[in-house]
Amino acid sequence: PVSSSLHGSRFLTGALGGSITHQCFYSPTPANKYERKYWCKVAANGVCYTVIASSSYTSSEYRGRVSLGDAPQNGTFSVTMTGLGSGDAGTYRCGIGSTNEGLYVSLNLTVLADATVSRPTQLIRGELHGSVTVLCPSGDTQGGKKRFWCKVGRSSCTLIASSDGYVGRRYQGRILFTPQESSGAFRVLMNDLKKEDSGLYLCGTQGLRGQDSPQEVVLQVASASALPRRPKFLSGTVGGSLSFQCHHDPKGTYEKKYLCRWKAGSCPVLLDDEGFVLEPYKGRMQMSGGDPERGTYTVVLRQLREEDAGWYWCGARSGHTELTAPLKLLIHRG
Structure with missing residues (x-):
């Protein structure tokens, strides 16, 4: 059948x-x-x-x-x-x-009589629990207009995220817009993929038509996946410390591995494997003991504060593609 x-x-x-x-x-x-x-x-x-x-x-x-x-x-x-x-x-x-x-x-x-040629549909394949990177072209080089990512339904395109910080409830902690390049192009990163994420999407810039019309993207999420389902939630206590592992493909080559703090569709980097640590985290956050054969590295966070609660992403960058995975930190008062 x-x-x-x-x-x-x-x-x-x-x-x-x-x-x-x-x-x-x-x-x-x-x-x-x-x-x-x-x-x-x-x-x-x-x-x-x-x-x-x-x-x-x-x-x-x-x-x-x-x-x-x-x-x-x-x-x-x-x-x-x-x-x-x-x-x-x-x-x-x-x-x-x-x-x-x-x-x-x-x-x-x-x-x-005079139709403009639309862009070919982009096909992106992802694995269950994995992540994808979508490159969205744009004719708006000034960068003043709103970028969007929506999923096509029977009669309309449901907004999932936009560059003004909006992220739909079901996509909290799972989607990110990267800053646009000089051409006006931008990337959408989506992780913790689910079977129901398969479908037709549009990404583009609001208010542009013709050659600058939205890019159609078909996302296919393979139901069989070699990626294990990893715990997404971690809990710690104020003043305490915790450590967790970030995973990447041991066969891949990456320019950078990092941890970033996800909030409203953006994710500033807190630390990376080149020794960078964001100022407020110096002395209390470090990346330690990478195991290239198993494709892991460990992040340690000490002197936990209530404001540390929230979403974080483990990331590994390879060219235009980024492998990302979300985790949510819950902080309790002693």
């Missing part, structure tokens, strides 16, 4: 006489890899008539201007339509299954 999730863009815009390419992302399970892939158009009577399918069928009216390519090893298939006419506008489905009623994503195609 066809299993699990299928994701793709919900809206496509093409230019008259031009072409569009639509990507569908699916869980690369054995059942999905070998099942029929299809692209169909919904008619006025509600029936979805096949335009093209991986079973070598192509509708006669589209022959010569539609193609379907499947990459089972990546869990993606793409459909390209050329020579777009106004009659091509409408609702389509990309799906998997022996009929056109199985697993599918519906989308609306608009055909305009």
